[in-house]
Amino acid sequence: MTITNITFSSEQEQLRNAVMNFARNELNPGIAERDRAGSFPRDLWEKCAKQRILALPFPEKFGGDGFDFLTTVSVFHALGYACKDSGLVHALASQVICGIQLLLFGDESQKASLLPDLCSGKLIYAQAITEPCSGSDAFAMQTNAIKQDEQYIVNGTKTMISNGPIADNVIVFAISDKSKKAFGGVSCFIISKEATGFSKGKPLEKMGLRTLQNGELFFNDCTIPCTSLLGRAGQGMMIFNESMEWERTLIPALLLGEQERVLDECVKYAKERSAFGQPIAKFQAVSHKIAAMKVNAELGRLALYNVAYLKNQRKHAALESSIAKLFISESLKQACMEAIQIHGGYGYMTEFEVERELRDSVVSTIYSGTSEMQANIIARLAGL
Amino acid sequence: MSTKEIIRAFVSEELLHDHNQNKLQDEDQLIENGIIDSLGIMTLLVFLEEKFSIQVSGDDLVPENFSSITAISSLTERYLKK
Numbered sequence: 384m385t386i387t388n389i390t391f392s393s394e395q396e397q398l399r400n401a402v403m404n405f406a407r408n409e410l411n412p413g414i415a416e417r418d419r420a421g422s423f424p425r426d427l428w429e430k431c432a433k434q435r436i437l438a439l440p441f442p443e444k445f446g447g448d449g450f451d452f453l454t455t456v457s458v459f460h461a462l463g464y465a466c467k468d469s470g471l472v473h474a475l476a477s478q479v480i481c482g483i484q485l486l487l488f489g490d491e492s493q494k495a496s497l498l499p500d501l502c503s504g505k506l507i508y509a510q511a512i513t514e515p516c517s518g519s520d521a522f523a524m525q526t527n528a529i530k531q532d533e534q535y536i537v538n539g540t541k542t543m544i545s546n547g548p549i550a551d552n553v554i555v556f557a558i559s560d561k562s563k564k565a566f567g568g569v570s571c572f573i574i575s576k577e578a579t580g581f582s583k584g585k586p587l588e589k590m591g592l593r594t595l596q597n598g599e600l601f602f603n604d605c606t607i608p609c610t611s612l613l614g615r616a617g618q619g620m621m622i623f624n625e626s627m628e629w630e631r632t633l634i635p636a637l638l639l640g641e642q643e644r645v646l647d648e649c650v651k652y653a654k655e656r657s658a659f660g661q662p663i664a665k666f667q668a669v670s671h672k673i674a675a676m677k678v679n680a681e682l683g684r685l686a687l688y689n690v691a692y693l694k695n696q697r698k699h700a701a702l703e704s705s706i707a708k709l710f711i712s713e714s715l716k717q718a719c720m721e722a723i724q725i726h727g728g729y730g731y732m733t734e735f736e737v738e739r740e741l742r743d744s745v746v747s748t749i750y751s752g753t754s755e756m757q758a759n760i761i762a763r764l765a766g767l
Numbered sequence: 768m769s770t771k772e773i774i775r776a777f778v779s780e781e782l783l784h785d786h787n788q789n790k791l792q793d794e795d796q797l798i799e800n801g802i803i804d805s806l807g808i809m810t811l812l813v814f815l816e817e818k819f820s821i822q823v824s825g826d827d828l829v830p831e832n833f834s835s836i837t838a839i840s841s842l843t844e845r846y847l848k849k
Contacts, residue, residue: 487825522805565805566798567830614826620805621828697822701809763806764813766781 389688395457398450402458403465405434410466414594417468418739421586421593423549427471432504436462437478441486446499452629455479456636456691463640467736469743470594474507476633477545481508481554483629485573488614488622493573497552509550511541511600512623519756521556522565522620526602528557528572530609530616535559535572537580537605545750548586548598551576555602556619569619572611580605591742624701630751631704632690635711638747639683642715645722645740646676652726663725672721679714686710702764709757712747719744770819770847771840777814778836782807793836803833811839821846 391399409430417424431437440455441447450458459476466472482501485494500506517523526539537557547553552575559570574581584599614622650673653664663669686707693700719741723730730737748754768776771793779791782802797803803811811833815821821843823832832842 563830564798564801566803566808615829618829621808621830624805624809625828697824698816699809699812699822701806701813760806760809764810 389684391457395454398454398458399461402434402436403461405430406462406465410468410471414467415733415736415739418470418593421588423474423586423594423596424468424471425549427468428474428504428507431471431475432502436475437482437504438502440479441482441498441502445486445494446502448502451695452632453688453691453695456632456687459633459636460640460687463637464644465640467644467739468594469637469641469740470592472637473592473595473634474546476630476637477510478504478508480626480630480633481510481552484510484554484571484613484622484626487625488571488618489573492610493613497573506551507546507549509544509546509553509600510626511544511547511553511555513541513543515540515542519753521623522569524556524558524569526555526557527561528559528570530559533609535607535609535611537572537574537602537607539602541600541602543587543597544600545595545597547600548583548596550583553581553600554613555600556623557602559616559619563617565620567617567620569623570616571613571619571622572607573613574602574605574607574611578605578607589746591739591745593742627752628690628700628704629694631708632687632694632700634747634751635683635687635707636691638711638715638744639680639687641740641744642676642683642711642718643680645715645718645737646673646680648737649673649676649718649722649725656727669725672725676714676718676721679710679718683707683711683714702761705752705757705760705764708751709754709761712744713754715747716741716744770843771836773818774839774843775836777818778802778811778839781810781814791836793840795836796834797836797839798830798834808833815839815843819843819847821849 410427435448438447439450440452443449462472485497501508512521514524528535528537552573555572555574558568560568580603582601586596586598653669654662656663690700690703690707693703722737726735726737729735832838
């Protein structure tokens with residue numbers, strides 16, 4: 384047993400309440416229109432930055448607020464619960480995950496020059512791994528970075544990159560040594576949107592998370608200085624592994640929050656809506672669906688704070704993060720499907736919002752490692 | 768058991784497909800030979816944390832430090848002296 388108490392401290396409660404009030408008042412109005420348009424709310428991004436959401440886990444000397452990772456997770460959990468713009472909160476999480484990579488693997492010069500503008504939200508970051516022909520098999524990537532004197536020449540295409548179309552800086556994974564396997568053959572680079580040979584495609588149309596901007600990135604003899612290297616040459620796979628553990632903790636925090644919001648919406652609706660002379664909550668066909676949602680939310684909470692606790696101590700938690708990602712994402716998708724059923728015909732109408740929750744949830748079992756990949760990792764780490 | 772013996776036993780038991788500890792030599796190339804892969808390294812890092820109470824991070828997370836039993840042992844000893 385690694386965690387026995389997930390009671391929030393008074394400071395964490397204050398932060399969580401502040402961010403929930405902020406989200407309800409500032410971030411939720413207009414979500415239906417933004418979702419329909421698929422537009423990124425830059426003005427709300429800036430409000431979130433002013434609220435210091437992007438600065439939470441970073442040291443003060445780099446422009447951050449110096450909170451620990453457990454507190455950061457608790458705030459993103461609250462944000463996921465209160466903010467109905469799931470695309471926006473995913474954009475925020477992507478930024479923080481990039482910042483953690485810079486913090487863990489950047490040299491002092493990179494951290495000092497890049498983290499302040501990341502924390503303030505002035506510059507938007509993206510992480511580029513996925514390629515047209517390599518998704519789950521990430522290290523089948525084709526993008527390569529060839530060292531020539533004091534420069535690297537990068538060629539290749541990345542796709543579906545979150546924040547990609549609006550990013551100022553991108554953390555790019557590329558093959559830097561073909562003679563080696565993924566382990567030692569992949570490196571990581573910080574590439575500015577101004578770099579010669581770097582261009583971006585238009586945002587891709589998606590089913591859900593429509594305010595999050597995803598798109599293609601093109602590197603055509605993109606020339607970058609050697610100082611763009613993040614970590615050491617050949618360290619890409621290690622950075623990827625580390626990054627996934629943080630990502631599979633922070634993203635499930637958002638997903639659990641969304642799941643709890645859907646649960647609350649279902650409880651409220653089941654009490655208000657009547658059929659056959661009584662509230663539908665009185666029918667076990669409905670109440671048992673909600674009971675299952677509640678069980679999953681409580682178990683998800685244990686899985687989430689277990690891994691957050693481990694990461695807070697800078698421990699490795701590949702198994703625990705995969706368990707949290709798998710369980711919470713699958714539970715969310717299931718809860719959203721049940722929410723539509725509980726709401727009946729109204730659930731299918733955009734006015735009632737649970738249809739957007741469902742659309743937003745579908746991709747959660749695909750990105751950051753599909754559920755099938757999480758199961759593979761869990762099986763392997765369980766000794767199989 | 769020495770650090771090296773503990774690590775050799777773990778790699779043989781958990782990462783080597785046929786669990787034959789006698790086959791594994793201290794200088795065998797674990798990454799090149801596919802004994803340690805991307806998931807194997809996660810398993811190993813958790814083991815080092817739990818067994819030796821060390822947390823390998825940052826610049827030390829490079830393939831060279833995990834290339835052989837000798838390399839892993841040297842890394843571990845270095846952390847134990849910190």
